[in-house]
Each structure stands twice: as structure tokens, then as C-alpha cells.
Amino acid sequence: MTVSSYFLPASVPEALGLLGEHGPELLVIAGGTVAMPLINEGISLPGRVMGLRRAGLDRVERAGAELRVGATATLTQLVGQGDVPLLAEAASRTASWSVRNMATVGGNLFTPPPGGDVATALLALDARVVVAGPAGERTLPLTAFWTGFMTTALASDELVTSIIVPLDEGRTAFLKFGRRRANTPAVVTVAAHATLEHDRVVSIRLALGAAAPHPVRLTRAEAVVAGSSLEPAVIDEAAALAAEDADPVADAVASDWYRRRMTGVFVRRILEQLAGRAGRDA
Amino acid sequence: MTADLHVVGRSVERNDGIGFVTGRARYSTDLVFPGMLHLKMVRSPVHHARIRGVDLSAAERVPGFVRALTHQDVPHNVYTILGLIGVEPEEEFVLAVDRVRYVGEPIVAILAETEAAAYEAVARVHLDLEELPAVFDMDEALAPGAPIVTHWGSNAFSYDGDDHRKVRLGDVEAGLAAADHIVDGEYRSGPIEHAPTETTGCVAVPEPNGRFTVYTNTQALYFSLDNTSIILQLPGNRLRFIGGMVGGGFGGKVDVIVEPLATLGAMKTGRPVRYVYNRSEEMQVSSTRSPWIIRIRDGVMADGTIVARRVTSYADCGAYSRQTPYAITKHAANAAGPYAIPNVAIDAWCVFTNRTPTSAMRGFGVTMASFAVEVQMDRVAEVVGLDPWTIRFRNAIRNGDIKPHRKPAADVALVETMQAAAALVGHELPAELRAMTSAPRDQQDGGR
Amino acid sequence: MASVIVGFKLAGREVEVMASPLATLQQVLRTQLGHTSVKDGCRQGGCGSCTVLVDGEPMLSCLLPVQDIAGRSVTTLEALTPAEGLHPVQRAFLDANGFQCGYCTPGMEMLAVALLEHNPQPTREEIEDALGGNVCRCTGYEPIIEAITAATGSREAGR
Numbered sequence: 003m004t005v006s007s008y009f010l011p012a013s014v015p016e017a018l019g020l021l022g023e024h025g026p027e028l029l030v031i032a033g034g035t036v037a038m039p040l041i042n043e044g045i046s047l048p049g050r051v052m053g054l055r056r057a058g059l060d061r062v063e064r065a066g067a068e069l070r071v072g073a074t075a076t077l078t079q080l081v082g083q084g085d086v087p088l089l090a091e092a093a094s095r096t097a098s099w100s101v102r103n104m105a106t107v108g109g110n111l112f113t114p115p116p117g118g119d120v121a122t123a124l125l126a127l128d129a130r131v132v133v134a135g136p137a138g139e140r141t142l143p144l145t146a147f148w149t150g151f152m153t154t155a156l157a158s159d160e161l162v163t164s165i166i167v168p169l170d171e172g173r174t175a176f177l178k179f180g181r182r183r184a185n186t187p188a189v190v191t192v193a194a195h196a197t198l199e200h201d202r203v204v205s206i207r208l209a210l211g212a213a214a215p216h217p218v219r220l221t222r223a224e225a226v227v228a229g230s231s232l233e234p235a236v237i238d239e240a241a242a243l244a245a246e247d248a249d250p251v252a253d254a255v256a257s258d259w260y261r262r263r264m265t266g267v268f269v270r271r272i273l274e275q276l277a278g279r280a281g282r283d284a
Numbered sequence: 285m286t287a288d289l290h291v292v293g294r295s296v297e298r299n300d301g302i303g304f305v306t307g308r309a310r311y312s313t314d315l316v317f318p319g320m321l322h323l324k325m326v327r328s329p330v331h332h333a334r335i336r337g338v339d340l341s342a343a344e345r346v347p348g349f350v351r352a353l354t355h356q357d358v359p360h361n362v363y364t365i366l367g368l369i370g371v372e373p374e375e376e377f378v379l380a381v382d383r384v385r386y387v388g389e390p391i392v393a394i395l396a397e398t399e400a401a402a403y404e405a406v407a408r409v410h411l412d413l414e415e416l417p418a419v420f421d422m423d424e425a426l427a428p429g430a431p432i433v434t435h436w437g438s439n440a441f442s443y444d445g446d447d448h449r450k451v452r453l454g455d456v457e458a459g460l461a462a463a464d465h466i467v468d469g470e471y472r473s474g475p476i477e478h479a480p481t482e483t484t485g486c487v488a489v490p491e492p493n494g495r496f497t498v499y500t501n502t503q504a505l506y507f508s509l510d511n512t513s514i515i516l517q518l519p520g521n522r523l524r525f526i527g528g529m530v531g532g533g534f535g536g537k538v539d540v541i542v543e544p545l546a547t548l549g550a551m552k553t554g555r556p557v558r559y560v561y562n563r564s565e566e567m568q569v570s571s572t573r574s575p576w577i578i579r580i581r582d583g584v585m586a587d588g589t590i591v592a593r594r595v596t597s598y599a600d601c602g603a604y605s606r607q608t609p610y611a612i613t614k615h616a617a618n619a620a621g622p623y624a625i626p627n628v629a630i631d632a633w634c635v636f637t638n639r640t641p642t643s644a645m646r647g648f649g650v651t652m653a654s655f656a657v658e659v660q661m662d663r664v665a666e667v668v669g670l671d672p673w674t675i676r677f678r679n680a681i682r683n684g685d686i687k688p689h690r691k692p693a694a695d696v697a698l699v700e701t702m703q704a705a706a707a708l709v710g711h712e713l714p715a716e717l718r719a720m721t722s723a724p725r726d727q728q729d730g731g732r
Numbered sequence: 733m734a735s736v737i738v739g740f741k742l743a744g745r746e747v748e749v750m751a752s753p754l755a756t757l758q759q760v761l762r763t764q765l766g767h768t769s770v771k772d773g774c775r776q777g778g779c780g781s782c783t784v785l786v787d788g789e790p791m792l793s794c795l796l797p798v799q800d801i802a803g804r805s806v807t808t809l810e811a812l813t814p815a816e817g818l819h820p821v822q823r824a825f826l827d828a829n830g831f832q833c834g835y836c837t838p839g840m841e842m843l844a845v846a847l848l849e850h851n852p853q854p855t856r857e858e859i860e861d862a863l864g865g866n867v868c869r870c871t872g873y874e875p876i877i878e879a880i881t882a883a884t885g886s887r888e889a890g891r
Contacts, residue, residue, distance in 0.1 A: 004348070004400040007734060008753035010799055035777055038795040041754065042775035043562050044324070044403025051754055055800045078789075098865020099843070100783055100790040184864030297826065304834030305822040305841065307769020307809035314768035398752075481773045481781055481835040481869050531771075531835030532869045563774035 073108030088174035092123035122211030126193035135160035151215035188212035232277035244269040312499040323559040324402035326392040328384035337412035348401025353393040359517040376604035385603035388569035418638040433636040441634035451630035459592025459627030463583030471656035475572035482531020485560025488546040535644035571643035578656040602641035611649030621657035628688035684724035743811035758793035769809035780866030830879035832870035
């Protein structure tokens with residue numbers, strides 16, 4: 003149907019009130035970079051829409067040992083912050099300059115694969131999601147946020163309001179493989195966070211994007227890497243496990259076979275990067 | 285002499301450049317008229333189906349719906365893209381009648397007050413379709429038992445009563461038998477979408493004097509006017525087509541798809557009608573370059589002379605032939621390349637499948653032939669043990685050589701062009717090749 | 733229907749439009765305000781032909797509900813074109829023949845203006861990165877990059 007109402011609440015309570023009043027029929031948009039293309043072509047025909055640009059959710063601020071990223075902070079704001087280089091890099095590799103000025107960090111959590119490059123980086127950073135609802139606020143780890151393809155742990159009367167990123171001294175890396183250098187959907191995206199003592203891996207988090215229904219942690223690969231010194235044999239095994247654990251789909255960008263294969267290649271590369279050596283390809 | 289030249293050798297500002305850099309250039313898709321209606325199309329969601337019924341009742345109730353156009357509203361419901369130049373049969377319907385043959389085929393045109401209302405009404409049209417087996421591969425389409433796409437019983441376009449285009453010169457079998465080497469190659473290409481930055485579109489405006497002004501971004505203004513005249517059974521002098529500002533064409537805006545229906549809509553409603561493809565339609569529905577399979581078998585002598593060339597080619601025209609029969613004809617005339625080969629056989633098929641119709645794109649019919657032939661020449665060079673320059677110089681066409689379609693070559697300059705190219709890249713040619721010219725063979729000094 | 737009046741600044745002047753719910757800045761600029769330099773290549777955010785500046789920052793007007801920019805300042809190519817003569821970026825595009833069909837040109841020029849505002853001496857790589865969201869199907873991009881390079885006033889910016 004032709005859109006009959008477009009709401010632009012000026013605060014989170016107002017937004018929650020509208021959600022409560024209109025229920026799951028209300029389409030929530032932030033940057034509009036995912037929803038508007040579908041509406042513009044008549045594929046999506048929502049009756050009522052709510053935009054979050056005015057709801058006061060666009061601040062990025064450092065609070066002690068954490069970075070608090072408002073849900074409607076733009077990817078450009080992430081590029082511009084210096085506290086978390088991994089996020090600046092992931093955001094700068096996403097879309098184009100104009101889109102980054104509009105697309106939001108919170109929106110990236112809801113972008114279906116092969117999108118979600120920033121979400122993948124957030125997963126490697128062990129981020130937490132702050133959710134507001136009629137009963138108040140709750141926080142959940144990003145690992146618990148996605149429950150399936152295009153489904154999340156959010157109730158229909160809740161909103162993501164911010165994302166909390168712990169700040170630490172870990173070593174991070176980000177690799178996105180697309181068909182071209184700029185403004186491209188990913189074949190695969192991998193993000194890594196590791197803490198090392200001398201060359202021994204004390205902790206490791208590996209996140210994979212575009213090769214599963216939502217960004218995932220590669221827990222079996224992480225298990226072989228933890229405690230190791232990122233020896234070639236360890237990297238080989240981790241890459242092979244990662245390729246096994248990918249759950250890709252075929253789309254216009256890449257076949258599922260190719261995504262699975264590239265998962266192995268790019269997990270290898272990111273581990274070699276963490277080890278401080280550029281290595282051979284698979 | 286140079287002092288007399290005012291344009292040649294100088295950098296000249298394009299006369300439409302100011303319009304482009306200021307953004308003042310007006311494209312047909314920029315135009316807005318009071319009371320303008322928007323046309324959006326109901327399209328087949330499946331590859332091949334019989335249409336059992338179309339239910340417009342829910343669409344008609346959408347606020348802003350004005351009217352629908354079906355095949356019954358179209359006076360002459362067949363496109364005549366090549367019919368104007370005598371290439372028959374006409375087989376594409378402006379709006380589908382009882383069968384759809386490709387995903388995206390237009391069935392019902394919806395006219396509404398706003399684009400959003402038009403999209404909504406399109407979504408509420410109910411189609412009753414009985415799916416039919418479909419074919420997407422040319423080899424399968426030509427095999428016995430294949431689902432037939434056309435309505436005359438064959439998946440091959442007919443040329444003068446034959447199921448493909450033929451060119452014959454000399455005796456290819458004898459040539460191959462006498463050759464020192466046989467070199468085989470198979471070359472394939474995929475469909476390519478023009479993807480112009482401006483999508484296909486037009487606005488048709490009824491004028492007070494009973495005429496219609498159509499602002500369109502077609503590449504073929506007179507083609508479009510003539511086709512619209514035939515389809516709407518309107519004398520040409522009731523149509524005034526205004527164009528010339530095309531936001532990218534490349535051959536993708538010559539199929540005359542939007543003007544007839546926009547004009548019909550203006551006729552039926554008395555209001556301006558805008559019919560512009562959205563990006564998905566431009567990608568999925570608008571025609572592409574044909575995919576090709578080109579198989580070449582060469583008979584080559586030890587000195588690199590090609591004495592026989594057999595070319596067997598297939599172009600996938602998709603569900604409707606559009607401009608592809610013409611592509612095949614051009615292809616057949618050029619498929620042996622600019623080389624003097626005494627024995628040539630060319631067989632070229634225009635094959636129907638249930639894919640998006642293919643049509644014109646930059647050199648269509650010949651571009652892929654050039655690719656296939658030139659890669660083949662490099663292969664021949666490898667097999668015979670010669671370098672790529674020598675193989676081409678030795679076989680290059682000269683004035684007076686008979687081309688495969690039996691016309692003598694005249695005013696050719698391939699030899700000289702290759703010599704200039706070698707000089708440009710700093711490649712030193714051996715004396716034999718430097719001495720060659722395009723003069724008729726019996727006047728050559730050395731060479732072949 | 734529940735249209736609203738939306739006021740914003742366009743070319744330095746206050747304007748008001750009546751906008752149906754979720755009407756985009758692109759629709760309003762093209763069909764109500766006559767700013768057809770804002771083009772309509774895809775409505776998916778993929779081609780950049782609808783690029784405008786909102787408070788100086790490039791955005792895609794096809795994805796932007798006009799209500800979201802109420803009170804803000806919008807710049808289009810019409811706003812940048814002087815009554816007589818050309819903006820330096822326009823002059824550079826004209827001199828370099830940085831166009832063929834012209835459809836991507838307004839978007840490219842808006843990007844160029846924004847880029848040079850942020851970074852007056854971009855390297856070639858920085859120009860390429862800035863243009864990453866704008867599609868040209870005709871020129872192969874080289875004349876456009878030449879035009880922007882020339883517009884920096886330096887012939888060999890960073891290459």
C-alpha cells in the first residue's frame with residue numbers, strides 16, 4: 003500500500019511508544035540504505051514507517067574502557083573515530099562515501115548477508131547490544147543477538163539503542179574480499195581480535211561474515227589457535243575448520259562453493275597477518 | 285594547409301557539454317506534466333506458462349488506480365522491430381495474450397495517479413498461470429523433444445526457408461583434407477546487460493489537436509515512431525517524437541518497448557503517461573547482448589596459410605528474436621574474419637530459449653566473431669610455430685580477394701594498419717612483413 | 733493521505749514542500765522544485781546519480797526521506813551553477829570532456845565538490861575512492877578523474 007504514515011520520533015520513549023501502538027506492522031528504518039531500495043521499487047509496500055534519525059541515538063562516545071556507539075551513528079562516524087581501528091577499517095570498506103554518510107551501525111546488524119561487514123567486526127570485538135523496550139533496558143552479547151537468517155533476539159516492541167565495544171590492547175585485523183575494491187558486497191569478510199604474550203596467543207576471536215545466515219564466530223578455529231604461536235600447521239588446521247564451519251549461500255556475488263573455499267583462504271590470511279607475516283595462499 | 289583547418293586537429297568543445305556540466309540538460313525521464321499518470325507493468329514471474337486468467341478486481345480497488353491496458357486494448361498487438369526492414373516473422377506481443385515465454389514478459393499495464401499506487405495495483409493483480417517446461421540452453425533447445433518457445437513449432441529462426449544462415453565459398457571439406465594442420469576452437473560468451481545509467485523511458489502527452497507528443501530516450505527515434513504508428517494503427521502524422529538526449533544506450537534503447545504503451549495510455553485516458561523502467565527492470569527485463577557459441581575448424585598449411593575455415597555459430601535470442609536475426613546475418617558476413625581464405629563454410633543459428641530476449645549491443649553479431657577469430661588466429665600461430673603477427677600478415681585480406689560471401693575486397697588496409705600498429709608499440713617487423721601491401725595478390729612483391 | 737509541509741534550505745533559500753509520507757528528497761527535488769540535475773538512475777543507492785550535499789556532506793537523495801532533512805541545508809548542481817559562467821569544477825569537466833551521455837555528470841560533480849572541500853589536494857587513489865559509489869557507463873572514468881585532478885589546480889595531484 004502507499005505509505006500512509008511516516009513517523010520521526012524525537013526520543014527513544016516516543017519511538018517505543020509508536021512501536022507499542024502500531025506493533026510489528028510498523029517498519030523501522032534508520033539509514034534507509036536497506037529498506038528504501040525495496041520500497042522505491044515497489045517490492046516492499048509498508049503502510050506505516052518509523053525513521054530513527056531524530057531519536058537521539060547518533061552519538062559515539064568513549065566511556066572509560068568502552069566505546070558507546072549509538073545505534074544510528076553513521077558508518078562515517080565510525081571511520082572518523084580513532085579508539086577502535088578495526089571498526090574504522092570495517093566501516094571504510096563498506097559501501098561508498100555517500101552511503102556511509104547515511105548507513106548506521108545499528109542498521110548494519112540487520113543487514114542480510116552478504117552485508118554486515120561492520121557487524122562482523124563488532125562480533126570479533128565481543129561487542130554488546132543495548133536494547134530498549136517497554137520494560138526498560140537490557141544488554142545482550144552480540145553472540146546472542148542473531149537467532150537465524152534475518153531473525154534476532156529482539157521482541158517486536160524493542161529497539162537497539164546502542165552498541166558497546168570494549169577497548170583493549172588486542173591486536174586486530176580485518177579482511178574483506180569483494181569482486182572489486184570499492185563499494186562491493188563481500189564474497190567473505192573476516193575480522194579477528196587476538197591478545198598475544200610474546201608470540202603465544204592468549205585469546206583469539208574470529209568472526210566470519212557473508213558466508214553464513216548472519217555473522218558467526220569460528221569457534222573451532224579459535225580453539226586450535228588459542229595457546230598456539232600461530233605456527234603454519236596451526237593456521238592450516240584453523241583455516242580448514244573455518245571452511246568446514248562456513249554455512250554460505252549462493253547468490254549473484256558468489257557460489258556457496260566459492261564462499262566456503264574463500265573462507266579458508268581468508269582465515270589463513272588473517273591469521274598470518276596477526277602473526278606478523280604475509281604468507282602463501284591456500 | 286593546416287592554417288585552413290578550423291576543426292580538424294583542434295580540441296573542440298561539445299555543443300551539449302554546457303548542458304551536461306550544469307545539469308541543465310533535459311532527459312525525457314526528467315519531465316513532469318500536470319495530471320501525469322504512471323505506468324507500471326504486471327510481468328510474468330515464471331519462465332514459461334499458459335495464461336489461464338488475469339484478475340484485475342483487487343488492483344482496480346487500489347486508491348489512485350486509473351485503468352489497466354491488456355492485449356485487447358492494443359490495436360496491432362505485435363512488435364515490428366525488424367518487420368520494418370523486411371525481416372519476418374513478427375512474433376513478439378506488445379502485451380501477452382495466452383502464453384508467457386520469459387520471466388518479466390509484460391502482461392498488463394497499470395496506469396495510476398502515483399508510482400506508489402501503480403506499484404501497489406501491480407502487486408494486487410492476480411495471475412492464473414499454468415507453468416510449462418522451459419529451456420535455457422541452446423544445444424537443448426535445438427535437440428528433438430525440446431520445449432518449443434515460438435508459436436510456429438521450431439526454436440530456430442528461419443532464413444529463406446532454412447533453419448540457419450549459410451555462407452559458402454569454395455570446398456571446405458577438400459580444403460581441410462589438404463591441410464597440414466587442423467586447428468579447432470570453441471568460443472563462448474555470456475549475455476551482457478548494457479546497464480545505462482539512465483533507464484529506458486518515455487512520457488507520452490496528448491496534444492489539444494489530437495496528436496501525441498512522445499518524449500523518449502530511444503536511440504532510434506524514427507524506428508520508434510514507425511513502430512508506435514503501426515502498433516496503435518495511428519497515422520504517423522499524429523505522432524511527434526522528441527528525443528536525442530539519451531543517458532546511455534549502447535544498443536539497449538533500440539527495441540521500442542515503452543513508447544507504444546505509453547502512447548496508448550495517453551490515448552485511453554487523455555492524460556500524459558510516463559513509462560520508465562526501474563533499475564530491476566533495466567537489469568532483468570530489458571534486452572542484453574546475445575550469448576554466443578562459436579566453433580571454428582581451420583585447415584592450415586605448414587607456412588601458416590589458412591586454406592579452409594569452417595565456422596559454426598549459435599546466438600541465443602531468448603524468448604523473442606528482436607534484433608538477433610539481423611545479428612546472425614551480420615555475423616555470417618564477417619565470421620571468417622578479415623583474412624583471405626579460399627574455402628569457407630559458415631553456418632549460423634538464431635536459437636530461441638526461455639531467456640530474456642537478446643538484441644542489439646555495440647557491434648552485435650560481429651564483436652563476438654572478432655573475439656573468436658582473433659583467439660583462433662593465435663591458436664593457429666601456436667600450432668604452426670609462427671608468431672601472431674606473421675600469421676595475420678600472411679593471411680590478411682588484400683584488394684581483389686574474394687570474401688566468403690563472394691564479394692571482392694576493395695579499399696582494404698589491414699596490412700598497413702598492422703604495420704602502423706607495430707610501429708606504435710615499437711615492435712620490429714621482419715622484412716617480409718614490412719614489404720607487404722594491400723595491393724592485389726598478383727601484384728605483390730613476395731608475401732603470399 | 734497525510735502529507736506534511738517540510739521546510740529546508742535549498743541553494744541558500746528557505747523552501748517548503750508538501751511531502752507525502754516517506755517521499756524522498758530526490759522526488760521532491762526533481763518533481764516539485766525543478767532540480768532535475770538530481771538524476772534517477774537506480775533508486776537503490778547503487779549508482780550515485782542522485783548525489784546531493786546535505787550540510788556539505790554527500791548523500792543519496794533517493795534513499796533519504798525529505799522529512800529527515802527538515803531544517804538542514806541542501807545543495808544541488810543547480811545551487812552551484814552561477815547565473816553566468818561556470819563553477820571551477822564544471823569548467824574542469826567541460827575542458828576535460830569528462831562526460832559522454834552526461835547522466836552521471838551531476839553526481840560526479842557533486843562528489844568532486846565535496847571531495848575538494850574536505851581534501852583540496854587529493855591523490856589519484858583518494859579521487860578513485862571518493863568516486864567509488866558513482867557509476868559511469870560511458871567514459872571508463874579516466875576523463876572524470878582527469879577533470880577532478882585539473883580542478884585541484886594541480887596537473888599531477890599525487891599520481
